[in-house]
Amino acid sequence: MPDHSTDSSLQHTTSAAQYNIVSCHECACEVLLPAIPNKHKALCPRCGFNLTTQHKRGLQWVCALALSALILLLLSLPFEFLSFSANGQSHNINLLAGIGILFSEDYAILGLLQATAILILPGFILCAMLVLLLPLQFDIVIPKAGQIAQLIFTLLPWSMAEIFLIGVLVSLIKISSLADIAIGPSFYAFVLFTLCMSAMLMFFDEHQLRMAINANVRRHPKPINATKSIQTTWALLFTSVLLYIPANILPIMVTQTLGNETASTIIGGVVLLWQSGSYPIAIIIFIASVLVPIGKIVILCWLNFTVQQGHQQKNQERIRWYRLTEFVGRWSMIDVFVVAVLVSLIQLGNVMSIQPGYASIAFCAVVITTMLAAMSFDTRLIWHKESTPHE
Structure with missing residues (x-):
C-alpha cells in the first residue's frame, strides 16, 4: 500500500480530501498525496524529498x-x-x-x-x-x-x-x-x-x-538501469578529473598593460585578490572555483562507489550529500563568467586588454561534466537492496 506523508500540520486534513499518487523523484517511493493546505508541503517518507509545496x-x-x-x-x-x-x-x-x-x-x-x-x-x-x-x-x-x-x-x-x-x-x-x-x-x-x-x-x-x-501526475519512473547509470557517472567523473588538471595549471586569464603581459591562474587570481584586500571576493572565488569542484568530484565518486558495492548504510546521509552537490555545482561557473565579462569590457588596445586563457575552457568543461555526472547518478540506487555487478 502506498506510503502517506506530509507535515504534521496536515493531520487535520479531512478524509474527504482528494488524493493522488506521486512517485518520489529521488527514491521512487510511491506516496499517497492528499489535498494540501496553503503554505504547507508534502515530504517523501523515505528520503525526505520535497514532493510539493502548496502556494495559494x-x-x-x-x-x-x-x-x-x-x-x-x-x-x-x-x-x-x-x-x-x-x-x-x-x-x-x-x-x-x-x-x-x-x-x-x-x-x-x-x-x-x-x-x-x-x-x-x-x-x-x-x-x-x-x-x-x-x-x-x-x-x-x-x-x-x-x-x-x-x-x-x-x-x-x-x-x-x-x-x-x-x-x-x-x-x-x-x-x-x-x-x-x-x-x-x-x-x-x-x-x-x-x-x-x-x-x-x-x-x-x-x-x-x-x-x-493534467500531465500524468503519478509519473511512473523509468526502470532502473544500475550498470548504465554507474558507468556513465564514472566516465563523466574521470573526464572531469582530467580536465581539472589543465584548468588549474594553465592561465585562466591574460592581462596586457602597455605592452606587458601577465598571466594568472585560478589560484593566482585568488591570491591576488587576497593580497589586494578583497577578502570576501577571494573567499567566494576560492570556494566556488577550487573547493566546490573538488568536493563535488569526491562526493560523487564516494556515492557512485557505494551504490556499485550495494551498500545500504547511511542512506539519509548519502542523499543529503547528493543534494548538496547538485545545488552548489552550478556556482563554480562564476569564474568563467568573470573572465567573459572582463574580456568583453576591457579591450583598450595597447593600453590595456584582457584575453581568456585555455584554463577558462577547461574549467568550463569541468563544471559541465560534473553537472552531467550528478544528473546521470541515479539516486534511486541508494534505496535499492541490490548489488550492482562490477564492470
Missing part, C-alpha cells in the same frame, strides 16, 4: 513574475550595461555587444556559453512558462503541455543568470582599482530580471503544474 494562487504568481522577468530581460538588451575607462580611453558595452566581442575576438566558446546561459535559455524558459500558464488562467490546456513542462524542468539547471550577475559584481571589484567603472541602465534591468526570475522559481512547483495541466 501559486501558478498565477509564477505567470505574473515570468511576464515581468521576460519584459525586464528584453529591457536589459538595448541599453548600456557597463563602461570602462582608463588613461583617457573608454569602452562601453551592452549585453549583446559584449557577447559579440567574444565572438569577434575568436572566443566563440565563451560567447556561446554566455549567450546560452544568460539570454537564450532564460528567455526560452520564460516564454515556455507563459505559453503554458497564460491559457491556464482561462482553464485552457494547450496541446503538448506535458512535453513543454518536461522541457522546462530539463533546461532549468542550465539557466545561470543569477550566477552571471555575481560574476559581473566580482569583475567590477577586480578592476575597480585599475580604472573608472560606470553602470548603465541595462545593468539595473538585468538585476531586476534576475530577482523576478528567482522569485518565480520560489513559487514554481512541478507537481502543482502537472496537476494543472
